[in-house]
Amino acid sequence: MPDMLVKLYELPAVSPLVKELEGRGILIRQVMPYEKHQVTEWVRRTFGEGWGSECDVAFSNHPISCFIATEVGCVVGFACYDSTCMNFFGPTGVAENKRGQGIGKALFLACLHAMKAKGFAYAIIGGAGPTEFYAKAVGATIIEGSVPGIYRDQLKSSAPALKKDVEEHEQR
Numbered sequence: 555m556p557d558m559l560v561k562l563y564e565l566p567a568v569s570p571l572v573k574e575l576e577g578r579g580i581l582i583r584q585v586m587p588y589e590k591h592q593v594t595e596w597v598r599r600t601f602g603e604g605w606g607s608e609c610d611v612a613f614s615n616h617p618i619s620c621f622i623a624t625e626v627g628c629v630v631g632f633a634c635y636d637s638t639c640m641n642f643f644g645p646t647g648v649a650e651n652k653r654g655q656g657i658g659k660a661l662f663l664a665c666l667h668a669m670k671a672k673g674f675a676y677a678i679i680g681g682a683g684p685t686e687f688y689a690k691a692v693g694a695t696i697i698e699g700s701v702p703g704i705y706r707d708q709l710k711s712s713a714p715a716l717k718k719d720v721e722e723h724e725q726r
Contacts, residue, residue, distance in 0.1 A: 557700035558679040560643070560692050562670040568663035571656055575623070580630065580652075582660045584668075585620045587613065593622060596629045597647070605645040608637040621664045623648065623657045633661035635669055635677070639704055642680040643669070659691055666692065681705050 572582045585593055590613045598606030612620035612634040623631035633646035643665055648658045669677045679688055681703060688694035 555681040555683055555701065556685065557697045557703050558682040558685060558688050558694040559697050560666060560677045560679060560688070560694045562666060562674055562677055565663065565666055565670065565692060568660060568667050571660045571663065575656060575660055578655075579625055580655070580657060581624045582621060582657075582664055583624070584664075585613075585618055585622050585632075587618065589622075593620065593629060593632060597632055597645075600649065601645070601647045605647065608645050609634055611637040617668075619665075619668070621661050621668075623652075623661055625652070631657045631661055633658075633665045635665040638680055639678075641669065641674055641676075642678050642704075644680050644682075658687075662688075662691060 575582060590610070594606050594610045594613070597609040609620060609632060612618055615636055619636040620632060620634045622629050629649075630652045631646075631648035633643070635641075635643045638644065643662070646658065646661055646665075648661075666677055678697070679694055682688055682694070682696075685694075685696060
């Protein structure tokens with residue numbers, strides 16, 4: 555999946571979408587420090603360990619670089635920035651039964667506006683999956699030659715090798 559570039563100085567407003575969702579009982583907001591374990595656990599369960607780790611990193615930033623969507627006090631979506639790399643948007647995801655309602659777009663725009671407020675003129679969407687969505691939402695363009703980008707040489711599961719190393723160490 556390629557990386558994409560977004561001009562932060564030409565963003566659509568996020569407040570109309572946030573207000574529309576609020577009218578339907580879905581709140582978009584920045585996550586609070588005391589919610590770290592609930593949010594990262596939800597991300598891990600819903601989207602896997604990799605995204606859970608990236609979301610965890612967002613909690614070490616000040617301010618926390620993660621927004622969530624909630625409904626009746628439960629997480630239904632999340633979006634992070636400055637997690638994998640500075641000035642990178644992602645990861646982001648919405649519960650399967652809540653997709654297609656504008657939640658992902660609101661989370662995406664909330665993050666981009668926060669990045670703009672930090673002083674960035676452009677943002678990078680790392681390993682953009684739905685490139686058509688990003689192009690339509692904010693005019694994002696594909697960065698040629700960006701595959702595999704920063705996601706090269708990823709670790710595979712090291713559990714079996716680690717277990718063997720521990721057993722050998724204990725036998726010494």
